[in-house]
Amino acid sequence: MPGVNELQAESGGRRRGWSGIASRAVALTVGVGLVFTTAVACADESTTGGQVTLLTHESFELPESVIDGFRRQTGLTLEIVRSGDAGQLASTVSLTPGAPKGDAVYGIDNTFASRPIEAGALESYESPLAVDGADEYAVPGAADKLTAVDRGDVCLNIDDAWYESRSLTPPASFRDLVKPEYASQTVLTDPATSSPGTAFLLTTVGALGDGWQDYWKRVVGGGATIVSGWEVAYNQMFSAGEGKGDKPIVLSYASSPAATPDTSALLDSCFPQVEYIGILKGTRNSTGARKLVDYMLSPEVQSALPESMYVYPVQRDVELPEGWPARAAVPEWMSSLPPATIAENRESWLDQWRDAVGR
Structure with missing residues (x-):
């Protein structure tokens, strides 16, 4: 795993339904996932009957026993409301500062963290448990606004x-996608x-410098497909996904091969993703x-993250499933962009990307 300082410099979606990997659906569909209605206890005087509502993305998945553990420990019921991808989630939260649709939000990552912070949509809180590892992944200058929960690449x-069944050679690097034979086999988001x-856009910006727009022009010009989100790309179009599509190259996670046999990750194409919870x-x-x-941040949740959502826990000394690190490789190198740089340039990079790919 990369060092603490390296991750902080690099940082500024996988995985649900583990009959395959969880979805990173993009459509802004809000649904109540799990509602536990046993044993209620009061929290604040203004509480809604001892219930805590968590807004999260479509990929959120923890065992029912772990979810129910929150009720057993606190006496509070937990309502989970899923809302699209991390980008959609960040936008929803940022548009409703002071008038939230829930009590907490989980799943905003380092590429979108600046939005709710700048919008003033988060309440300050520093968990006393964060000193066991989570604080090493804190958003610089805003450690009290978002608390790291997990990380992936x-x-x-x-x-x-x-490729083996066709006696073909797969790409060895993300740079190989400029070749039409690989571009036409690729689905991106x-x-x-x-x-x-x-995250992949930031990989190209960080790794290629001024050449990143030309890279995208050549990749899309060579026939790469771009879809709205992870769910469509992986579970519908990827040849090894649930839908058995026709694209053998897909944008996903370094940990995805742990759930999908006979696949691998191009470890020179990675960007670190840290997911946070905030009030x-x-x-x-x-x-x-x-x-x-x-x-x-408790051992109950942190130890469940690898097999539930195929991410690494942020707390130290959490035991990983047997063989998991070997199947979910951690890249030795990742594209590096400071959070402030991402926040300052995101919109202009998106405009330049749209020009490059003709969208």
């Missing part, structure tokens, strides 16, 4: 079995609507939301 994935898409300003249950932040 967005990378291109290869269906090795597809739109950085305007997908957090993995944003929404204007929450009616601030006390309950703080307890939820603490619970997300």
Whole structure:
């Protein structure tokens, strides 16, 4: 795993339904996922009957026993409301500062963290448990606004079995996608609507410098497909995904091969992704939301993250599933862009990307 300082410099979507990998759906569909209605206890005087509402992305998945552990420990019920991808989630939260649709939000990552912070949509809180590792991934200058929960790496994935069955050689680097034979075999995600898409755009900006726009022109000109989000790309179009599509190259995560046999990640194409939990300003249950932040850093949740959402926990000394590090390789090199640089340039980079790909 990269060092602490390296990650902070590099940082500024996988995975649901693990019959395959969880979705990073982009459509802004809000649904109540799990509602536990047993044993209620009061938190704040303004609480809504001892309930804590967590807004999260479509990829959120933890075992029911772990979710129910929050009720057992605190007496509070937990309502989970899923809302699209991390980018959609950040936008939803940023548009409602002081009038939130829930009490806490989980799943905003380092590529979008600046939006709710600058919008004033988050309440200050520093969990006492963060000293065990989470604080090493804090957003610089805003450690009290978002608390790190997990980390992973967005990378291109290869269906090795597809290439082997055709006696073809797969790409060795993300740079190889400029070749039409590889470009036409690739499905990527739109950085305007997908957090993995944003991460890969940042990979190209950080690794290629002034040549990144030409790279995208050549990749798209060679026949690469760009879709709205991870769910469509991986589970529908990727040849090794649930839908058994016709694209053997897809944008996903370095950890995805741990769930999908005969696939691998191009480890020179990666960008680090850290996911956070924060308390929404204007929450009616601030006390309950703080307890939820603490619970997300607990051993119960941290140890469940690898097999539930195929990400690494941020807390130190959390035991990983047997063989998991070997199947979910950690890149030795990743594209590096400071958070302030991402926040300052994101919109202009998106405009330049649209020009480059003709969207």
